[in-house]
Amino acid sequence: MANYVRFERKDGSRGAGQVEGQSIRVIEEPFWASATATGERLALEAVRLLPPCEPRSIVCVGLNYSSHLNGRPVPDPPTLFFKPLSSIAGPGDDILLPTGATHVEPEGEIVIVIGRKLKNATREEALGGIFGYTAGNDVSERAWQRSDGQWWRAKGSDTFGIFGPTIVTGIEYPTLEVVTRVNGIQVQHGGATELIRDIPEIVRYVSSVMTLLPGDIIYTGTPGEPPRINTGDSVEIEVTGAGVLRNGVM
Secondary structure (H helix, E strand, O other), rough: OOEEEEEOOOOOOOEEEEEOOOOEEOOOOOOOOOEEEEEEEEEHHHEEEEEOOOOOOEEEOOOOEEHHHOOOOOOOOOOEEEEOOOHHEOOOOEOOOOOOOOEEOOEOOOOOOOOOOOOOOOHHHHHHHHEEOOOOOOOHHHHHHHHHOOOHHHHHEEEEEEEEEEEOOOOOOHHHHHEEEOOOOEEEEEEEEHHHOOHHHHHHHHHHOOOEEOOOOOOOOOOOOOOOOOOOOOOEEOOOOOOEEEEEEE
């Protein structure tokens, strides 16, 4: 198992590396095929962690846990949507409540990180094309989600596409779990084995329509019923092996 990060040095320059204890072994980018060391090593505390990859596409699966359906039928075909790149935020960034928002909720999710080009993949090819997994927060404005014909602002506002802190590799997907905490209190818990459409099926389905490239990410759905968040709150999303994604609310 290995953990990959992207970071910003104090001088503003950026890089990538593998976490080894409390340090980062800096590696060349892109790191999908191999992790070639540059010889540089940095203390974790000496850098600012960034979202751990730079996706071209951010795909999200909605209503993919029975505990989140709340009595609604399983959607067929599955409910998928996109987040804009402008929504991306990373570890330590604030969740910015947009003007006019009245009911914002976090959605803790297991996020798939693609590691090779996939198009019309089989389930086996889909699973083999996954580089690793990270934690994600599909922040959602529920009033807008209910009222708007599209979810562009409910799911795509600035800072509503948070993921990180690391990409974990070499882990079997059925072992993955996600936990959400608001102000230190657990408000969500779910596992990959509870997904209505499992991880290889999600990747297979998405690749049947669009080409996936290394670094693209897929949010897999959220469990349960998360609470409303407000200015001053702290949100943590933890995914097995990937660490804890922490963000304040502004």
